[in-house]
Amino acid sequence: EPEVTQTPSHQVTQMGQEVILRCVPISNHLYFYWYRQILGQKVEFLVSFYNNEISEKSEIFDDQFSVERPDGSNFTLKIRSTKLEDSAMYFCASRDTTGGPQPQHFGDGTRLSIL
Amino acid sequence: GENVEQHPSTLSVQEGDSAVIKCTYSDSASNYFPWYKQELGKGPQLIIDIRSNVGEKKDQRIAVTLNKTAKHFSLHITETQPEDSAVYFCAASMDSWGKLQFGAGTQVVVTP
Numbered sequence: 001e002p003e004v005t006q007t008p009s010h011q012v013t014q015m016g017q018e019v020i021l022r023c024v025p026i027s028n029h030l031y032f033y034w035y036r037q038i039l040g041q042k043v044e045f046l047v048s049f050y051n052n053e054i055s056e057k058s059e060i061f062d063d064q065f066s067v068e069r070p071d072g073s074n075f076t077l078k079i080r081s082t083k084l085e086d087s088a089m090y091f092c093a094s095r096d097t098t099g100g101p102q103p104q105h106f107g108d109g110t111r112l113s114i115l
Numbered sequence: 116g117e118n119v120e121q122h123p124s125t126l127s128v129q130e131g132d133s134a135v136i137k138c139t140y141s142d143s144a145s146n147y148f149p150w151y152k153q154e155l156g157k158g159p160q161l162i163i164d165i166r167s168n169v170g171e172k173k174d175q176r177i178a179v180t181l182n183k184t185a186k187h188f189s190l191h192i193t194e195t196q197p198e199d200s201a202v203y204f205c206a207a208s209m210d211s212w213g214k215l216q217f218g219a220g221t222q223v224v225v226t227p
Contacts, residue, residue: 004158031212043159043204045214056214091158101166101211103149106158 002026004107006092012113013082021077021110025094032075033093033104034067036060043091049075050097079112087114117142119207121218128225134192136221138205141186145207148181148188149215153202162203163190164211195225 005024013019025032034046048055049067066078075094079086089109096102118141128134140148146167151159165172165179165188172179176195181188192199202222206215 006158033214035215042219043215043217045216048212048214050212058214095212097212101147103161103164103211104215105161106151108156108158 004092004094004105006090006107006110008110009108010111010113012115015084015114016081019079019082019112021079021090021092021112023075023077023092023094023107024073025075025092026096026105027073028096028098029094029105030097031055031095031104032067032069033095034077035091035093035106036088037091037109038085038088046077082112082114084114087112117145117207117216119205119216119218121205121221123221124219125222126224128195128223130195130197130225130227132195134190134195134199134223134225136190136203136205136223137187138189138207138218139185139187140207140216142207143183143186144209145216147208147211147213148179149206149208149211150177150179150190151204151206153204153220155201159204192223195223197225197227199223200225 032049037043047057047061091109093104093106095104121138149164153159178191202220205218
């Protein structure tokens with residue numbers, strides 16, 4: 001069964017450094033998402049992306065965050081200047097847009113640790 | 116905005132018994148309610164979903180019920196097995212393509 005793939009599985013970064021989290025959505029999916037889960041808290045929506053532009057973003061997704069689809073297969077989340085509070089599990093999801101309403105499929109996540 | 120509450124936070128059941136997890140939501144405009152199962156070290160995996168035009172949906176040992184008037188929905192797992200042990204999340208959204216608002220999760224432990 002096709003899967004959403006995320007790399008790396010664990011990223012350790014110094015505070016203030018830039019970090020890029022990578023995702024390969026399921027082939028032929030066109031709707032992409034990033035969520036995050038701070039330890040002990042709910043999974044929170046960050047941003048959705050469709051047709052090469054942001055569809056919706058949450059209050060968390062401020063100017064320090066950006067997303068990009070640099071080629072036909074990757075979808076990235078960049079945090080420009082990381083803070084301690086950015087430490088969390090980051091999940092990428094993708095969704096098919098054909099054949100009616102389709103669910104979101106999640107990757108296994110990247111654990112981001114800011115030191 | 117939408118707020119989803121999920122109970123219980125932990126649930127321990129004997130193998131073969133049933134497990135029920137309940138969620139409530141606040142936004143009456145929500146009309147899509149998926150359930151995800153998350154095993155250790157893995158991402159959330161969709162197990163079943165329901166839309167507001169349906170009151171109940173079943174898939175083998177898993178069923179979901181929705182009460183739009185009361186704004187709550189529940190996951191029912193029958194004949195539980197050790198491999199059902201995981202964290203289960205409910206979520207709500209305006210549509211399947213919209214942002215998902217998650218509940219806090221339920222840790223289910225099935226003991227042999």
